[in-house]
Amino acid sequence: MTMDVENAALTDVGCRRHRNEDAFFVSDEMKLYVVSDGMGGHRAGDVASRLVVEGMREYIDRVKDRGDGQASAGQAGLSREASHLVDAIGHANRKVWHASRNASDCEGMGATVSAVWISGSSFVAANVGDSPVYCIHGETIEMVSVPHNLSNGKTTNGDKPPEPKGLKNILTRAVGIRERVVADVCESQCYPGDRFVLCSDGLSNRVSEEEILQAARNLSLREATRTLVELAKARGGDDNITVVVVKVSGRERGPLSGWMTRVLGRFLPGVMKG
């Protein structure tokens, strides 16, 4: 079964910063969604994040229709799509790494990357850094990315003042810092009605998972992104804020129809279709 997808994405410089170092790429056609949060260098955080999203798009665009199982050998045990997404992050990493070595004002730049790629009826999420990816299924929200920072993994509670940023700001992995990078991958099934939320920590440090769940479930995509960004800004907005909300829909194929179509299809042309 193929899923239909739609998305809304919004990025905001926030209340304290002058430049937006976040970047995103969304495509319902490719069913690829990427958020990157740039950092470091003299003035190059935005260069890094832009290179990351470009690199991801380039790579997936090149491999998406390739039917062969040309998945990278080192990633045995992963599906073709998951290997491609991991390789796309590798490609993005090399782009940033080379750029940072070739231009002095880009030295030391890096970025996070969080990506969701929906293929058939399953999804792959991969990430490096601390930009979270959430999967919303029914009334539950689950982080499907692995935060690579020194925090204890606790989530922000909207009612309490956010915890001191210290440890949370230290990434244990980032794109573009070394020649190679290891991404975390999560692969699972998605169902009509599921939603994915990708964001930068400018949002997740200010807004709780519960608030993200409520907004993404109850509001239209556009309203959800706007509401979440406004909420983060109202609570200080000291960082750039980016949020992408993806909604998965598709004909809920009853458990019968696939089997019935096979058995009865030839006798009932057209009846089971649609």
Added chain:
Amino acid sequence: MPVVQLQYKDRVISRHRVEPGGTLTIGRHPESDVVIDNAAVSGKHAKIDGLEGGYFITDLKSTNGTFINSQMISTCQLKHGDSIVIGRHRLVFGYARGETRPERELAPLDKTMVMDSARQRASVPVAEINAYLSILKGGGGEIPLTKKVTKIGKDSACDVVVAGFGVGKVSLTISKMPKGFQVNYVSGFKRPRINGEPLRTSLKLREFDTLDIGSTRIQFVYRESLLM
């Protein structure tokens, strides 16, 4: 002549010789030289060849993979003391005392490391397995959940192949999430059941949950730290 020792939970089950120029086949198939009767092991899982430059293990495109040092391998030269992990079984490769070994292996650094790591490996959980499926009905054995996604269904490409009327080619998948495991319904007129209830979409797996797929019953077992 080198010897391969088949072990399960530190118990030695059998010993096998590998001859120079010969081949030792490993798998569930009864005609294998080393038969491992376990659902996690493919019919023809792997082989060891005695070649001129030494002894080499090759994974025969098995479903669940062959590991050396917790690393999944396709082919690899064997060193004295290497332990090969297939499912939950371990095969330890070793040369006989005084036997000539390939030169590359005799580099002093390599040699000391082999001794150390061979002992260390015994305490390391095999291939980080801490969750597995135990087949209670319609088969037997244990299947380690080492992959990001484990597929169960009628199709022969599935990690666990089950039979039954209306069961999907891929009936369900089990995904390794950042926190825990999740079971997902994929296809088929006959939905899998979890603890007796039909599986509608996806659910977090808890220890000892049972899954019924067709005529097969599987239990999910999860351990924080698994002593091997």
